[in-house]
Amino acid sequence: SSTNKxxxxxxxxxxxxxxxxxxxxxxxxxxxxxxxxxxxxxxxxKDGKFRYDRDFLLQFMSICKEKPDMLPPLDAIGIGPxxxxxxxxxx
Amino acid sequence: QEVDMQAQADGIxxxxxxxxxxxxxxxxYSPWTLWFDSPQTKGRNMPQTPISAFPQTPGAMPPTPxxxxxxxxxxxxxxVISFDSVEEFWxxxxxIVPPSQLPQKANYYLFKEGIxxxxxxxxxxxxxxxxxxxxxxxxxxxxxKMWLYTMLAAIGETFDPSLTxxxxxxxxxxxxxxxxxxSTRPQFYRLSIWTRLAPxxxxxxxxxxxxxxVGKHFKMSVLGFSEGQKLAGPLATxxxxxxxxxxxxxxxxxxxxxx
Numbered sequence: 001s002s003t004n005k006x007x008x009x010x011x012x013x014x015x016x017x018x019x020x021x022x023x024x025x026x027x028x029x030x031x032x033x034x035x036x037x038x039x040x041x042x043x044x045x046k047d048g049k050f051r052y053d054r055d056f057l058l059q060f061m062s063i064c065k066e067k068p069d070m071l072p073p074l075d076a077i078g079i080g081p082x083x084x085x086x087x088x089x090x091x
Numbered sequence: 092q093e094v095d096m097q098a099q100a101d102g103i104x105x106x107x108x109x110x111x112x113x114x115x116x117x118x119x120y121s122p123w124t125l126w127f128d129s130p131q132t133k134g135r136n137m138p139q140t141p142i143s144a145f146p147q148t149p150g151a152m153p154p155t156p157x158x159x160x161x162x163x164x165x166x167x168x169x170x171v172i173s174f175d176s177v178e179e180f181w182x183x184x185x186x187i188v189p190p191s192q193l194p195q196k197a198n199y200y201l202f203k204e205g206i207x208x209x210x211x212x213x214x215x216x217x218x219x220x221x222x223x224x225x226x227x228x229x230x231x232x233x234x235x236k237m238w239l240y241t242m243l244a245a246i247g248e249t250f251d252p253s254l255t256x257x258x259x260x261x262x263x264x265x266x267x268x269x270x271x272x273x274s275t276r277p278q279f280y281r282l283s284i285w286t287r288l289a290p291x292x293x294x295x296x297x298x299x300x301x302x303x304x305v306g307k308h309f310k311m312s313v314l315g316f317s318e319g320q321k322l323a324g325p326l327a328t329x330x331x332x333x334x335x336x337x338x339x340x341x342x343x344x345x346x347x348x349x350x
Contacts, residue, residue, distance in 0.1 A: 016116065016176075016178060016182070019113055019114050019116040019178075021118045021176070027103065028115065029105075029108075030105065048118040049121075050117065050119075051254065052117070052177065054240060054249070056247075057177060057243045057246075060178065060181045061184070063107065063110050063181070064177075064185065065182065065185045065186075066182050067182065067186040068174070068183055068186070070173075074187065077127055077132055077169040078127070078129050078169070078197075079171075079197075080194070
């Protein structure tokens with residue numbers, strides 16, 4: 001997009017943009033410490049329509065942290081953290 | 092050919108083996124769009140709203156009366172982002188505000204791409220919703236995890252157990268789920284799972300069973316309650332299902348399903 005600044009590397013978004021869609025889960029090699037997606041959820045899967053169990057999905061949490069290019073500024077749409085002082089009851 | 096395929100497999104790098112230079116990503120069963128609204132979003136023009144997202148090509152059919160009627164409040168719902176892979180979901184999750192930090196009267200709507208988070212949408216109008224209301228004071232520490240697990244069951248497409256039992260020779264089965272919502276209110280949180288269909292009569296046993304399967308998965312696997320656990324109390328409800336058509340009826344005529 002036009003907002004990309006030249007010379008500022010953005011490794012994860014570019015990998016995300018160029019990464020291929022997996023079409024056969026059974027051919028994907030996962031590191032030993034990573035649990036593969038549950039096979040029984042995808043017995044009849046085709047056309048990349050895969051289902052994933054929670055334990056598999058949670059493994060990405062600490063890895064995929066890059067802010068998406070397309071995410072609008074949160075304060076522009078009113079998603080702002082609530083003022084913490086307003087949550088504290090003073091009774 | 093066997094050798095070629097092996098070579099191809101060897102070139103596969105997931106985000107687990109190379110977080111910056113991975114070359115494959117995990118596609119979701121469906122692409123999803125996150126929407127948001129709160130009193131603070133009213134009157135803001137940016138970014139896209141469900142109304143502007145509605146295809147309005149010249150000469151096309153005008154929006155149905157129901158959709159037009161819903162325009163008022165849908166103009167205030169803002170599209171946040173769309174995504175279609177596991178990796179993109181987590182990039183969003185790690186850079187957005189969790190429900191416990193949202194202002195009061197705010198809602199996140201995570202719906203399949205192309206489905207507007209309103210019962211007037213074609214995909215929703217014959218459906219209904221599972222929902223649970225939880226008192227805010229007791230659940231502030233739990234609601235973020237509950238919402239995360241709800242989203243993961245939605246994008247992982249594990250709410251609808253019947254998808255596994257589909258005929259392998261046919262096209263991929265249509266999932267019952269159209270979207271999930273979290274709402275913050277002054278006294279409570281509400282989580283909802285919207286479905287494409289709702290059993291309209293007692294004869295529809297098969298559909299009723301399938302809908303109940305979604306509710307049980309929500310209550311036990313996602314929210315972590317036990318099967319017979321009673322949840323209703325001050326500001327709290329059971330995990331209950333109501334069709335959108337019954338939701339419109341005022342005066343206690345609604346037939347709820349409770350799991």
